[in-house]
Amino acid sequence: MSRSAPPLHAERMTFFSDAAAAIALTLLVLPLVELVPEAVEKHESPHEVITGNLVPFGSFALSFFVIWRIWTVHHRLFDRVDSIDTRIVRINSLWLLCVVVLPFPAEMVGAYGDDRLVISLYIGVLFVSSLTLTALALALRRINPAESAPDRTVLEQLIGNAVALALAFLLTLVVPGAGYWPLLLLLADGRILTLLRRRGVLAS
Amino acid sequence: MSRSAPPLHAERMTFFSDAAAAIALTLLVLPLVELVPEAVEKHESPHEVITGNLVPFGSFALSFFVIWRIWTVHHRLFDRVDSIDTRIVRINSLWLLCVVVLPFPAEMVGAYGDDRLVISLYIGVLFVSSLTLTALALALRRINPAESAPDRTVLEQLIGNAVALALAFLLTLVVPGAGYWPLLLLLADGRILTLLRRRGVLAS
Amino acid sequence: MSRSAPPLHAERMTFFSDAAAAIALTLLVLPLVELVPEAVEKHESPHEVITGNLVPFGSFALSFFVIWRIWTVHHRLFDRVDSIDTRIVRINSLWLLCVVVLPFPAEMVGAYGDDRLVISLYIGVLFVSSLTLTALALALRRINPAESAPDRTVLEQLIGNAVALALAFLLTLVVPGAGYWPLLLLLADGRILTLLRRRGVLAS
Amino acid sequence: MSRSAPPLHAERMTFFSDAAAAIALTLLVLPLVELVPEAVEKHESPHEVITGNLVPFGSFALSFFVIWRIWTVHHRLFDRVDSIDTRIVRINSLWLLCVVVLPFPAEMVGAYGDDRLVISLYIGVLFVSSLTLTALALALRRINPAESAPDRTVLEQLIGNAVALALAFLLTLVVPGAGYWPLLLLLADGRILTLLRRRGVLAS
Numbered sequence: 104m105s106r107s108a109p110p111l112h113a114e115r116m117t118f119f120s121d122a123a124a125a126i127a128l129t130l131l132v133l134p135l136v137e138l139v140p141e142a143v144e145k146h147e148s149p150h151e152v153i154t155g156n157l158v159p160f161g162s163f164a165l166s167f168f169v170i171w172r173i174w175t176v177h178h179r180l181f182d183r184v185d186s187i188d189t190r191i192v193r194i195n196s197l198w199l200l201c202v203v204v205l206p207f208p209a210e211m212v213g214a215y216g217d218d219r220l221v222i223s224l225y226i227g228v229l230f231v232s233s234l235t236l237t238a239l240a241l242a243l244r245r246i247n248p249a250e251s252a253p254d255r256t257v258l259e260q261l262i263g264n265a266v267a268l269a270l271a272f273l274l275t276l277v278v279p280g281a282g283y284w285p286l287l288l289l290l291a292d293g294r295i296l297t298l299l300r301r302r303g304v305l306a307s
Numbered sequence: 308m309s310r311s312a313p314p315l316h317a318e319r320m321t322f323f324s325d326a327a328a329a330i331a332l333t334l335l336v337l338p339l340v341e342l343v344p345e346a347v348e349k350h351e352s353p354h355e356v357i358t359g360n361l362v363p364f365g366s367f368a369l370s371f372f373v374i375w376r377i378w379t380v381h382h383r384l385f386d387r388v389d390s391i392d393t394r395i396v397r398i399n400s401l402w403l404l405c406v407v408v409l410p411f412p413a414e415m416v417g418a419y420g421d422d423r424l425v426i427s428l429y430i431g432v433l434f435v436s437s438l439t440l441t442a443l444a445l446a447l448r449r450i451n452p453a454e455s456a457p458d459r460t461v462l463e464q465l466i467g468n469a470v471a472l473a474l475a476f477l478l479t480l481v482v483p484g485a486g487y488w489p490l491l492l493l494l495a496d497g498r499i500l501t502l503l504r505r506r507g508v509l510a511s
Numbered sequence: 512m513s514r515s516a517p518p519l520h521a522e523r524m525t526f527f528s529d530a531a532a533a534i535a536l537t538l539l540v541l542p543l544v545e546l547v548p549e550a551v552e553k554h555e556s557p558h559e560v561i562t563g564n565l566v567p568f569g570s571f572a573l574s575f576f577v578i579w580r581i582w583t584v585h586h587r588l589f590d591r592v593d594s595i596d597t598r599i600v601r602i603n604s605l606w607l608l609c610v611v612v613l614p615f616p617a618e619m620v621g622a623y624g625d626d627r628l629v630i631s632l633y634i635g636v637l638f639v640s641s642l643t644l645t646a647l648a649l650a651l652r653r654i655n656p657a658e659s660a661p662d663r664t665v666l667e668q669l670i671g672n673a674v675a676l677a678l679a680f681l682l683t684l685v686v687p688g689a690g691y692w693p694l695l696l697l698l699a700d701g702r703i704l705t706l707l708r709r710r711g712v713l714a715s
Numbered sequence: 716m717s718r719s720a721p722p723l724h725a726e727r728m729t730f731f732s733d734a735a736a737a738i739a740l741t742l743l744v745l746p747l748v749e750l751v752p753e754a755v756e757k758h759e760s761p762h763e764v765i766t767g768n769l770v771p772f773g774s775f776a777l778s779f780f781v782i783w784r785i786w787t788v789h790h791r792l793f794d795r796v797d798s799i800d801t802r803i804v805r806i807n808s809l810w811l812l813c814v815v816v817l818p819f820p821a822e823m824v825g826a827y828g829d830d831r832l833v834i835s836l837y838i839g840v841l842f843v844s845s846l847t848l849t850a851l852a853l854a855l856r857r858i859n860p861a862e863s864a865p866d867r868t869v870l871e872q873l874i875g876n877a878v879a880l881a882l883a884f885l886l887t888l889v890v891p892g893a894g895y896w897p898l899l900l901l902l903a904d905g906r907i908l909t910l911l912r913r914r915g916v917l918a919s
Contacts, residue, residue, distance in 0.1 A: 125326035130330075135408075
């Protein structure tokens with residue numbers, strides 16, 4: 104008797120993932136909201152609330168961008184997928200763990216700024232999420248027909264992401280005081296791909 | 308080789324947006340819930356909890372109305388849409404940012420009342436959300452056939468919204484002590500449209 | 512030119528309503544979670560955390576039951592519905608407001624127990640939600656064909672609900688110390704319907 | 716006249732359940748987030764935040780795994796189901812109650828570690844959720860045709876779960892200091908099934 108479970112519909116898992124990511128995204132505002140009663144207690148003006156909290160605001164913007172970006176890739180990955188299996192549900196749970204835990208390193212960023220341990224924790228979570236997305240892409244291509252599996256463009260986007268995160272990590276280690284700016288490399292993953300193609304690392 | 312990504316299904320992005328908006332809406336009650344243990348510590352009666360916190364209650368009602376309204380327009384915008392592209396996902400992320408960040412200016416409103424900086428921050432976020440909705444409408448009309456793109460009525464509703472917000476902003480600057488009442492103009496965007504039509508700004 | 516908006520798909524609005532209700536339901540546990548660090552500060556044993564907080568636990572159970580019940584009726588109401596219009600979106604926003612605000616009276620219940628103002632606030636919110644559900648049923652029957660509109664059974668369930676809440680409200684006013692027990696009448700709405708039928712108030 | 720309600724579509728109930736489970740999962744990070752400002756007040760280094768809070772981190776990981784696991788079974792249970800009835804909505808509400816309340820015993824775990832009352836509370840909630848899932852499977856098989864009802868594999872997985880939880884409970888009582896490790900038996904439910912089959916408890 105075969106022990107393999109029958110394939111599952113993708114819809115509910117993507118739905119569950121969407122809901123978790125949407126909540127993680129929305130919870131990011133809570134530390135900003137909590138600044139307000141603290142400021143009132145200290146008799147600060149509205150102007151001081153904003154100018155005195157640039158680090159939390161930056162941390163909010165960074166994490167908003169990061170979670171949104173991770174979700175976008177997940178979105179594209181499953182866009183045409185109908186069937187998943189237990190293995191994919193398991194890999195997806197690691198992705199979910201990264202998304203759900205992210206508000207913790209984000210709060211560390213808001214509190215400790217550019218401490219090196221904090222930065223590596225933050226980028227580490229992003230890197231693991233990037234690896235799980237790549238693993239998801241490969242697993243999806245194994246069980247789905249070519250027309251509904253994630254295509255080459257998506258796989259390449261994932262490679263661009265992983266390379267951008269690896270570069271960001273390296274820059275953080277090499278350039279003291281680089282802080283979180285290296286993460287903006289995520290915006291440049293398209294250009295990184297072009298570069299990899301030119302160098303012949305990826306077939307064009 | 309064309310670098311353009313294939314179109315995506317609209318469903319998951321609207322879903323993600325819905326979840327984020329629903330959470331932002333539901334989180335609005337948390338500041339009200341937190342009033343209760345504070346009141347118990349100060350030995351206030353239930354009656355005093357309600358009469359002594361009219362500003363937070365008003366702020367809750369205002370933001371509930373505002374987020375619901377923004378979501379309603381988004382709902383109508385995507386109602387018949389099947390396909391989106393990367394550009395639309397990006398514009399939508401700005402809309403999401405407005406929705407997700409809104410509890411912060413809402414908390415500022417509850418804490419500082421009708422301070423001018425606070426009001427302009429609040430209406431500013433609303434205005435940006437209104438602009439992103441208009442940009443979404445235009446981008447959707449570019450890639451979808453006429454029967455599934457947002458129709459003229461929706462576009463006009465968006466213009467009505469933007470004009471209402473611009474008027475609200477002006478009133479707030481011109482009339483000291485106007486507070487948040489100008490936002491009620493959002494209720495009158497239908498009438499604003501009729502006016503614009505009569506003046507010939509929009510073809511009737 | 513007709514000013515009436517075209518009909519909308521019901522799916523996204525029910526979805527948005529589901530998400531908001533699910534969040535309101537899930538947030539109910541937060542006051543219980545907050546009991547734990549307070550108990551640790553007071554060096555209470557795990558046993559004392561549970562025996563010393565029966566009112567918050569009861570308030571949690573009550574509100575869980577109430578939100579679940581309101582959602583269940585909403586679920587049945589829209590189960591076969593495909594089309595909605597702007598009027599229904601508006602009535603639904605009142606229902607949403609009741610669901611979203613409910614954690615506030617729930618917290619009041621946990622803090623002030625059976626104070627009469629608190630009870631009437633709580634049952635008042637429930638009664639408004641019950642009225643909005645009835646209004647939704649009537650509006651849905653107006654624009655949908657018989658086979659997809661909410662049927663008689665659902666309408667009768669709503670009447671049973673409204674009557675149960677009215678009875679609960681009366682009992683609370685008449686019997687001092689009745690507390691929240693009258694709300695258990697919601698469990699008996701089936702029997703109330705049978706009674707109304709026997710008395711000829713509803714055709715059987 | 717038959718009093719039985721017509722069948723309902725499964726989709727919205729599974730959706731509602733997904734949203735609640737996703738929120739419960741995402742809220743688990745809040746106690747970790749709250750560690751950060753406390754650590755800042757005590758002038759702790761980022762390193763100390765992590766090494767000094769192993770119990771909360773372990774509690775987070777445990778509860779993440781547990782909620783994800785409960786949701787996975789629910790997912791498989793309803794994967795091919797189209798119709799549900801009122802009875803199933805009611806049993807599902809008990810499952811929801813377990814999911815929604817879980818952050819409370821999880822917080823107790825984080826605060827009191829391996830106190831025996833806390834462990835039995837935690838495993839008790841899990842056991843009830845396991846029983847409700849089994850009840851759901853049986854009720855679904857009663858009203859759905861064989862091809863859309865949960866199949867034998869799913870039922871057996873549920874039995875494996877329930878047995879694993881019962882064993883975990885026993886181990887906790889018998890082995891003092893066993894703590895939460897017995898819950899790892901949930902990972903072994905596949906092997907437990909094989910064992911039950913070999914012993915002839917389940918037909919192979």
